[in-house]
Amino acid sequence: MIIRLPFGQGAIAVDLRGFRIRPLQPEGPRERSDPAQMVLHAVARPLSGPSLEVRARAAGNVVVIVPDGTRSARIPEILPALLRALTDWGIAPHRQTIVVACGTHPSVPRAELEGIVGSLEPQVTVIQHDARDASALVTAGTVQGGGLIRLHRAVMEADLLVTIGGVRHHYFAGFGGGPKMVFPGVAGYEEIQANHARVFDLSGSEPIRRPQCEPGRLEANPVAEEIGEAADLRPPDVSVCLVPGIGGGVAEAVAGPWREAFDAAVARVREIFEVSGDQFDLVVASGAGAPSDETLIQAHKGLDAACRFSRPGAEVLFLASMAGGAGSGAMTPFLEDPRPESILNRLAGGWVQYGHTTFRLVEKTARHRVSLVTEGDWAGLEGLGFERVATADEVVDRWREEFSGATVGVMTGPAVYPRK
Numbered sequence: 001m002i003i004r005l006p007f008g009q010g011a012i013a014v015d016l017r018g019f020r021i022r023p024l025q026p027e028g029p030r031e032r033s034d035p036a037q038m039v040l041h042a043v044a045r046p047l048s049g050p051s052l053e054v055r056a057r058a059a060g061n062v063v064v065i066v067p068d069g070t071r072s073a074r075i076p077e078i079l080p081a082l083l084r085a086l087t088d089w090g091i092a093p094h095r096q097t098i099v100v101a102c103g104t105h106p107s108v109p110r111a112e113l114e115g116i117v118g119s120l121e122p123q124v125t126v127i128q129h130d131a132r133d134a135s136a137l138v139t140a141g142t143v144q145g146g147g148l149i150r151l152h153r154a155v156m157e158a159d160l161l162v163t164i165g166g167v168r169h170h171y172f173a174g175f176g177g178g179p180k181m182v183f184p185g186v187a188g189y190e191e192i193q194a195n196h197a198r199v200f201d202l203s204g205s206e207p208i209r210r211p212q213c214e215p216g217r218l219e220a221n222p223v224a225e226e227i228g229e230a231a232d233l234r235p236p237d238v239s240v241c242l243v244p245g246i247g248g249g250v251a252e253a254v255a256g257p258w259r260e261a262f263d264a265a266v267a268r269v270r271e272i273f274e275v276s277g278d279q280f281d282l283v284v285a286s287g288a289g290a291p292s293d294e295t296l297i298q299a300h301k302g303l304d305a306a307c308r309f310s311r312p313g314a315e316v317l318f319l320a321s322m323a324g325g326a327g328s329g330a331m332t333p334f335l336e337d338p339r340p341e342s343i344l345n346r347l348a349g350g351w352v353q354y355g356h357t358t359f360r361l362v363e364k365t366a367r368h369r370v371s372l373v374t375e376g377d378w379a380g381l382e383g384l385g386f387e388r389v390a391t392a393d394e395v396v397d398r399w400r401e402e403f404s405g406a407t408v409g410v411m412t413g414p415a416v417y418p419r420k
Contacts, residue, residue, distance in 0.1 A: 030245045079098070100113075287303070
């Protein structure tokens, strides 16, 4: 069988003829061609509470939080239609504000914004959240343990707050989307770092990674629990949660109070993206193409999913463009010395967000032989334990000699996770 794996803006063919193929793929609907209509239907019939139209007719202004370009959710199609509806319901464009939930991610040049939010009326205000801009943040309150939470001023001052985002497995927060649109999406940098630091128990002499901080795990996950607490300090009036389809677009949409909408979307995402599957000695996977494989930080999520179907000592052939490099300068010190003991020493001396990502990467490359096909080329890549190869064929040809007729687990598209 010849398979095609997403890679950047295109795809790479991998010839797996002669092997037994076990597809690892979502069990659910494909993306719909009318995501904007799905969202308008959802906000007209929320899971509970008034419709968005009723809320809009009583509001003076609206703030809509949307994901940044690292999350693919058909926002350029959905958002303009939603804003036209809000205009019809009495909130004129000059009283509409879009906040792009960048979290700690960098903003994009103004010329690239349309690719994130779509074509909007010129009177609509578009803000890219900057977590380090203290002047744009106001205190929202505190979470358990006394941690102070600041959120973007526009969000706190909104008469009507709407969030739109896709719900997907997240490699340490359980699931993305839902409350993450508020926190960490539009929060202060220090608070975000403190939240992500909960991945490790830092109370002892050495950091210990908490096993509860895993994809699909919300209960007793300290990162996820604090995200929910922080979002409740300024909960969205209407949260729109998008369920991805097999094709990577949007298959379903639910709306309502964030906890209800998020819980409903999570249940559906579990049905689609958690699959029964063995562990394999040979696995082929990709970073799922742009934007999911644009940087190492984003592509790592696909590798994380693939390794969950890999036995200790298994070989993983991973394809990810990573043309955008590591994805954050904060990762540089860890790439310079990615030994686990060095990473843990740095984390013990002061939490840095992408130290955890680096640690998870070297855990995987220590446990599995990971052959990497990539466009990325920057210092430190090989130090993470990857074996860079020019083409997938050179790995598969070796497999034919060493593992003739073996079964290969193949993750051809969006990441899936073992069903528990």
